[in-house]
Every structure is written in structure tokens, then in C-alpha cells.
Amino acid sequence: MRKPLLSHDELVTRGAEYFLRHLSLDCVIFGYHDRQLKVLLLKWKDSGRWSLPGGFIQKEESLEDAAQRVVAGRTGLAPKYLHQFHAFGDPNRGKRNHGFEYEKNNKVSWLEDRFVTIGYWSVVEFSKVIPTPDVLTSECRWWNLDQIPELILDHRTILDKALVSLRQYLNDFPLGQDLLPQQFTMPELQRLYETILGKSLDRRNFQKKLLGLNVLTRLAKRKTGGAHKAPYLYKFHSARYARAQKTGWKFGSI
Amino acid sequence: MRKPLLSHDELVTRGAEYFLRHLSLDCVIFGYHDRQLKVLLLKWKDSGRWSLPGGFIQKEESLEDAAQRVVAGRTGLAPKYLHQFHAFGDPNRGKRNHGFEYEKNNKVSWLEDRFVTIGYWSVVEFSKVIPTPDVLTSECRWWNLDQIPELILDHRTILDKALVSLRQYLNDFPLGQDLLPQQFTMPELQRLYETILGKSLDRRNFQKKLLGLNVLTRLAKRKTGGAHKAPYLYKFHSARYARAQKTGWKFGSI
DNA sequence: TATCGTTGTGTACTAATTACACAATGATAT
DNA sequence: ATATCATTGTGTAATTAGTACACAACGATA
Incomplete structure (x- = not known):
């Protein structure tokens, strides 16, 4: 600095x-x-x-x-x-x-x-x-x-x-790359979205949607700490993320 | 001025x-x-x-x-x-x-x-x-x-x-109020949209969509000039138009 | 009165969104 | 060990929104 x-x-x-x-x-x-x-x-x-x-x-x-x-x-x-x-x-x-x-x-x-x-x-x-x-x-x-x-x-x-x-x-646009650690779980990503948007989202639909955007890569399972079923870890696919960051998801409606 | x-x-x-x-x-x-x-x-x-x-x-x-x-x-x-x-x-x-x-x-x-x-x-x-x-x-x-x-x-x-x-x-958001004369036809409105967006739109779907937005009021028929079937005239419903201008059509997706 | 371009309208098809339920996991409590 | 509990993973049906498409009515002109 x-x-x-x-x-x-x-x-x-x-x-x-x-x-x-x-x-x-x-x-x-x-x-x-x-x-x-x-x-x-x-x-x-x-x-x-x-x-x-x-x-x-x-x-x-x-x-x-x-x-x-x-x-x-x-x-x-x-x-x-x-x-x-x-x-x-x-x-x-x-x-x-x-x-x-x-x-x-x-x-x-x-x-x-x-x-x-x-x-x-x-x-x-x-x-x-x-x-x-x-x-x-x-x-x-x-x-x-x-x-x-x-x-x-x-x-x-x-x-x-x-x-x-x-x-x-x-x-x-995609977000999360700069707000989350490199590896994160789907529930973590969802909580980020929920927090920013200020409303709760359906777990299954959220996953479907986010995976459909095609910027996530699934890694191996995680085990550490969690007192419950171990969720998968994901990371962003940086090339696709970067592309989506430029063009956005939508190209215009009406 | x-x-x-x-x-x-x-x-x-x-x-x-x-x-x-x-x-x-x-x-x-x-x-x-x-x-x-x-x-x-x-x-x-x-x-x-x-x-x-x-x-x-x-x-x-x-x-x-x-x-x-x-x-x-x-x-x-x-x-x-x-x-x-x-x-x-x-x-x-x-x-x-x-x-x-x-x-x-x-x-x-x-x-x-x-x-x-x-x-x-x-x-x-x-x-x-x-x-x-x-x-x-x-x-x-x-x-x-x-x-x-x-x-x-x-x-x-x-x-x-x-x-x-x-x-x-x-x-x-709604537009057109300030770009079109007070009364206009659906084809005229469509041409405005097509011109701004730079692409052509389906006539029927456009009408369905725009009427669904609920800011248009249909008037009587027009006859003047047009060498073809006389289209209906519409005007904007100013209260609803003003409301939509504030809030927009969408409230957020994902 | 026939022709022509334009307008009015409706329906089937597809994609996207929403709603919803049950099995599997992994720690903790007994 | 086994039961319990909260949480995760997954799929399907219902609804809604969007797209594709065709024919009849009109109104001027030939």
C-alpha cells in the first residue's frame, strides 16, 4: 500500500x-x-x-x-x-x-x-x-x-x-468471487445471495439456477467441522466467470 | 426559455x-x-x-x-x-x-x-x-x-x-410517454421499441406483452390517412405509467 | 369488385420459474 | 452400538412466461 x-x-x-x-x-x-x-x-x-x-x-x-x-x-x-x-x-x-x-x-x-x-x-x-x-x-x-x-x-x-x-x-452478473473464499459450499453461496438480496431463496431452485449459469466447478467433498452432512465444495470457473462478468447473464428481454 | x-x-x-x-x-x-x-x-x-x-x-x-x-x-x-x-x-x-x-x-x-x-x-x-x-x-x-x-x-x-x-x-421501465404523441397506435409503439432496441419484434407477442404491463388505454378507432386497415389508438394511463416509472416492471429475480 | 398491404386476434409449443418431499450423511446424545 | 437431529443432495410436477406461427377483417387503390 x-x-x-x-x-x-x-x-x-x-x-x-x-x-x-x-x-x-x-x-x-x-x-x-x-x-x-x-x-x-x-x-x-x-x-x-x-x-x-x-x-x-x-x-x-x-x-x-x-x-x-x-x-x-x-x-x-x-x-x-x-x-x-x-x-x-x-x-x-x-x-x-x-x-x-x-x-x-x-x-x-x-x-x-x-x-x-x-x-x-x-x-x-x-x-x-x-x-x-x-x-x-x-x-x-x-x-x-x-x-x-x-x-x-x-x-x-x-x-x-x-x-x-x-x-x-x-x-x-456473477458475484461472489471477491466476497467468498476460493472454495465454498452451495449453502454458503446461497446465504451470500440471501443476505445481499435480503430475502430467502429455495435451496433446490437456487442450486439449479446457479449451476445452470455455468460458472461453478464442483470439487471433492468436504468434511471439516460441520456437524452435519458434509456439503460439496465449489469454486468459480475463472474464465467463464470473467466472461460473464463482461456480458452479464441476460442480453435483453422484451 | x-x-x-x-x-x-x-x-x-x-x-x-x-x-x-x-x-x-x-x-x-x-x-x-x-x-x-x-x-x-x-x-x-x-x-x-x-x-x-x-x-x-x-x-x-x-x-x-x-x-x-x-x-x-x-x-x-x-x-x-x-x-x-x-x-x-x-x-x-x-x-x-x-x-x-x-x-x-x-x-x-x-x-x-x-x-x-x-x-x-x-x-x-x-x-x-x-x-x-x-x-x-x-x-x-x-x-x-x-x-x-x-x-x-x-x-x-x-x-x-x-x-x-x-x-x-x-x-x-415504461418509455414512450415523452417520445410519442399523446395518442399512438400499437404498431407505432412497436416500431419505437424496435428502433431503440435495434431488433425486430413479433407483432402479436409485443402487443400481448405491452398490454400485460397494464399502462395502456385503448381509445376508439382511427381512420385518418392510413392506406390500410385502421389501427386502434392508445394512450398511456398516466397514474399507472407514473407508478411503473418509479418501481419498474421487475422487482428482482434470481 | 378485386387486389393488396396492414391490422386484429388466438393457439400450440417451449423454456423458465416455482413449489414441494424424501433419502443420505455425519456428528452428538443415549 | 444405535437413535436422533439438523443439514445436505436430488428430482418431479405445476405454473408461468416467452416464442412461434396463420388466418380473417379492414380500408384504400386499381
């Missing part, structure tokens, strides 16, 4: 020399553990409030690269998939509304300007993440999706919209 | 006082006429090249309002539906790459900075549009989708992505 470009004070006073003004991005980083969908949140040093991991766009950096940099910085991982889902630009977002006013030598910081933010979501493998705060924040940790604290600005709206986008994505 | 805020020269030299720097938006305005899907394009005064209608975001204006303003400015209509589909932020887009360099008194204009642009599409009723250029452009007119000229910057990419988004939208 690279070191941050600027210290806290430098960012407050001279950030506008390095980044595009008025523009930020926020990343909803989803993880999955223990039948719970989780997101990484940051606690701000100055106001103590929680927010989505965010960042700014360097003057010669693409949006995608900037989002990549943010996710890498907070997780220690290079995200394998990033999805831009919406830009949020309400004029009163970001205007002295994050619970603190940044200034230095009586000069109000560029951070107090109006910001348009671009929302990305990403999915990462929970167990590999090392949650890491950035220069403006003191704490970075996972929160269960059903226990999110109050968030700054419109971050709650952004989070909600990210979830809608993720659910939509789950219907049209 | 409101008058533009600034003249050409004012925009070049002092635009950054009124608008957010580094940020623009581009609108893909779709119309439908004569079995053709069309988009409004603008011809730039200075380079003579064609582009999508675009604009900037006033310092106290929401993205949606700005997009609304752009569409209203080019068409004379208040768009009933606007869809934000993607933000484009390649670092070399917008850098002296629109075929002309804006400067004034040897000062390079803010227009030559790097821009991140937010893409919106909208659908409007062709016959009601009065194509109107803006202060930077000399001409505004409809182009058939299959005869688009070379466009500045990455506008071709933006247009392509807008079309993908529109097609996706057509599968999930």
Missing part, C-alpha cells in the same frame, strides 16, 4: 494544488462475514462522526484509478471489481456540514467548498482486509449493514443507492 | 466565477421521428466540430437542475425525465482536445482545464423541440443515430453508453 500523498495539515491547506476542486469520490466497500453484509466506515478525527471511505481525484488521475487508490488505501487490497453507480451533487452537500470547519490561519480550507461526489462500490474478501484509516480519520472498521451509525452529509443516501445497485448487479 | 447567463467571451474568461471548475455535464437528448432514433448535436463555433449538448454546473445548482437547464436550453422543453447514467473522467479528456484553444489576452481559459463530465440522457417529443444552439455553438440539429458525425473528445463513448443505458431502461 502506498503512503498517502499529503499529511492532514497539507491536505487541509494545500490539497487543491494536487486534487481537482469540488470533486470527490466515495466508496462503498462491501464485505461478507458470518452471514452478514458489512461495509467499511471511517471515523473522522475532527468531528468524531462516521462516513464512507472517500478521496479526491488527483489532477492527472482517472476516476477509476482514484477509486482504486481509495479502496486499496482502506483495505490493503487491490480491488478486483469497482462499480461506479451514481454522482451526487446536491448544492448543500459538503458545505460545512460534516460537523467541523476546516481552516488554517483564518483561511477556510478548500474542503469547505461545495463538492460533487462520485459513488463507487466494491466487494472485497472480508478476511483479507486490513482496515486502515486515512489522514483525516482516526478509525476504520466494518459495520453490519443493519447497524449503520448516523453518517455525515448524504452518505446514508449514497450507501442506500449503492446497495440497490449491488442488488441489481447481482441479478445480472 | 431563459436567456443564457453569460456571453461567449464572458464564459471563456469568467465562467469559473459562476460555475464549478473541472465539472461539466453532457446530455444525450433522444428524439424519435419517422422510424428513426435521433439525438440533438451541436456544432462548435470555433472548431466547427460536433458535440453533445453540454453545460456547466452553477455554484449553487444541483446536477439535476443543471441538466434540466441544458435540455431546456437546447430544446425549448422542460424534460419530463432525466437519467444520469455515468461520469466520465479520463484525465486527458477536455484538455485542448476539442479542436480549439480558448484563450483571451494570452490567458488560457478555464475551459482548457481537465473536465470530469456527468452524462445524462433524456427523451423528448421530437415535434415539439426547437433546436437551439448555445453561446459556444452555431448550430443545433437532430442526427439519426446511425449517421452520427465524428464527435469531439469522448462524446462518441458517452453517446454509446447512453444508448446502452436507454436500452436497459426500456426493458425495466
Whole structure:
């Protein structure tokens, strides 16, 4: 993981020399553990409030690269998939509304300007993440999706919209490669789907459907631990998974 | 239609006082006429090249309002539906790459900075549009989708992505209210769908499907003009149409 | 009044989705 | 050992959605 470009004070006073003004991005980083969908949140040093991991766009950096940099910085991982889902630009977002006013030598910081933010979501493998705060924040940790604290600005709206986008994505594209360990059982995969979609699914139909999508490879049986009948292990067929990730399952209806 | 805020020269030299720097938006305005899907394009005064209608975001204006303003400015209509589909932020887009360099008194204009642009599409009723250029452009007119000229910057990419988004939208939401006259025949509606999706559909199945969606009301017969059997006229049931526009046809599969 | 292209309509076939039940496994309790 | 229990593996029938396809009615024109 690279070191941050600027210290806290430098960012407050001279950030506008390095980044595009008025523009930020926020990343909803989803993880999955223990039948719970989780997101990484940051606690701000100055106001103590929680927010989505965010960042700014360097003057010669693409949006995608900037989002990549943010996710890498907070997780220690290079995200394998990033999805831009919406830009949020309400004029009163970001205007002295994050619970603190940044200034230095009586000069109000560029951070107090109006910001348009671009929302990305990403999915990462929970167990590999090392949650890491950035220069403006003191704490970075996972929160269960059903226990999110109050968030700054419109971050709650952004989070909600990210979830809608993720659910939509789950219907049209393969997911799981980055949320589950390499090997997993069908019930585990099903629980992931159920957790993301927020509804329960029929075991048999789920299996039929998922196998029909043709991206799973069945391995040998597993025995470890489980107090019941040992389920099969599966892994994703990476070439087919990659293809499906590009084209999706559906090609258009009506 | 409101008058533009600034003249050409004012925009070049002092635009950054009124608008957010580094940020623009581009609108893909779709119309439908004569079995053709069309988009409004603008011809730039200075380079003579064609582009999508675009604009900037006033310092106290929401993205949606700005997009609304752009569409209203080019068409004379208040768009009933606007869809934000993607933000484009390649670092070399917008850098002296629109075929002309804006400067004034040897000062390079803010227009030559790097821009991140937010893409919106909208659908409007062709016959009601009065194509109107803006202060930077000399001409505004409809182009058939299959005869688009070379466009500045990455506008071709933006247009392509807008079309993908529109097609996706057509599968999930009602459309037509803003592209067709108030009363229309089933064959007309079908041709619209076929044109947007770029494929032909079965007449009977199309009717079955569309009537099943429950947003159409059949009126009396029409006779005028048609050299053949007079088709029924339909109109949209506006309450149901509005509801479907919010929720879409599908609620999620898998 | 015959012709022609277009519209209106219904039915059989196929694929996808949903609903549902019983046998096998593997640990734990007796 | 054996019974119990929760969980996994598997298949089939019913329903719904989607696709393919053909003929009669209409309304203008020849």
C-alpha cells in the first residue's frame, strides 16, 4: 500500500494544488462475514462522526484509478471489481456540514467548498482486509449493514443507492468471487445471495439456477467441522466467470 | 426559455466565477421521428466540430437542475425525465482536445482545464423541440443515430453508453410517454421499441406483452390517412405509467 | 369488385420459474 | 452400538412466461 500523498495539515491547506476542486469520490466497500453484509466506515478525527471511505481525484488521475487508490488505501487490497453507480451533487452537500470547519490561519480550507461526489462500490474478501484509516480519520472498521451509525452529509443516501445497485448487479452478473473464499459450499453461496438480496431463496431452485449459469466447478467433498452432512465444495470457473462478468447473464428481454 | 447567463467571451474568461471548475455535464437528448432514433448535436463555433449538448454546473445548482437547464436550453422543453447514467473522467479528456484553444489576452481559459463530465440522457417529443444552439455553438440539429458525425473528445463513448443505458431502461421501465404523441397506435409503439432496441419484434407477442404491463388505454378507432386497415389508438394511463416509472416492471429475480 | 398491404386476434409449443418431499450423511446424545 | 437431529443432495410436477406461427377483417387503390 502506498503512503498517502499529503499529511492532514497539507491536505487541509494545500490539497487543491494536487486534487481537482469540488470533486470527490466515495466508496462503498462491501464485505461478507458470518452471514452478514458489512461495509467499511471511517471515523473522522475532527468531528468524531462516521462516513464512507472517500478521496479526491488527483489532477492527472482517472476516476477509476482514484477509486482504486481509495479502496486499496482502506483495505490493503487491490480491488478486483469497482462499480461506479451514481454522482451526487446536491448544492448543500459538503458545505460545512460534516460537523467541523476546516481552516488554517483564518483561511477556510478548500474542503469547505461545495463538492460533487462520485459513488463507487466494491466487494472485497472480508478476511483479507486490513482496515486502515486515512489522514483525516482516526478509525476504520466494518459495520453490519443493519447497524449503520448516523453518517455525515448524504452518505446514508449514497450507501442506500449503492446497495440497490449491488442488488441489481447481482441479478445480472456473477458475484461472489471477491466476497467468498476460493472454495465454498452451495449453502454458503446461497446465504451470500440471501443476505445481499435480503430475502430467502429455495435451496433446490437456487442450486439449479446457479449451476445452470455455468460458472461453478464442483470439487471433492468436504468434511471439516460441520456437524452435519458434509456439503460439496465449489469454486468459480475463472474464465467463464470473467466472461460473464463482461456480458452479464441476460442480453435483453422484451 | 431563459436567456443564457453569460456571453461567449464572458464564459471563456469568467465562467469559473459562476460555475464549478473541472465539472461539466453532457446530455444525450433522444428524439424519435419517422422510424428513426435521433439525438440533438451541436456544432462548435470555433472548431466547427460536433458535440453533445453540454453545460456547466452553477455554484449553487444541483446536477439535476443543471441538466434540466441544458435540455431546456437546447430544446425549448422542460424534460419530463432525466437519467444520469455515468461520469466520465479520463484525465486527458477536455484538455485542448476539442479542436480549439480558448484563450483571451494570452490567458488560457478555464475551459482548457481537465473536465470530469456527468452524462445524462433524456427523451423528448421530437415535434415539439426547437433546436437551439448555445453561446459556444452555431448550430443545433437532430442526427439519426446511425449517421452520427465524428464527435469531439469522448462524446462518441458517452453517446454509446447512453444508448446502452436507454436500452436497459426500456426493458425495466415504461418509455414512450415523452417520445410519442399523446395518442399512438400499437404498431407505432412497436416500431419505437424496435428502433431503440435495434431488433425486430413479433407483432402479436409485443402487443400481448405491452398490454400485460397494464399502462395502456385503448381509445376508439382511427381512420385518418392510413392506406390500410385502421389501427386502434392508445394512450398511456398516466397514474399507472407514473407508478411503473418509479418501481419498474421487475422487482428482482434470481 | 378485386387486389393488396396492414391490422386484429388466438393457439400450440417451449423454456423458465416455482413449489414441494424424501433419502443420505455425519456428528452428538443415549 | 444405535437413535436422533439438523443439514445436505436430488428430482418431479405445476405454473408461468416467452416464442412461434396463420388466418380473417379492414380500408384504400386499381
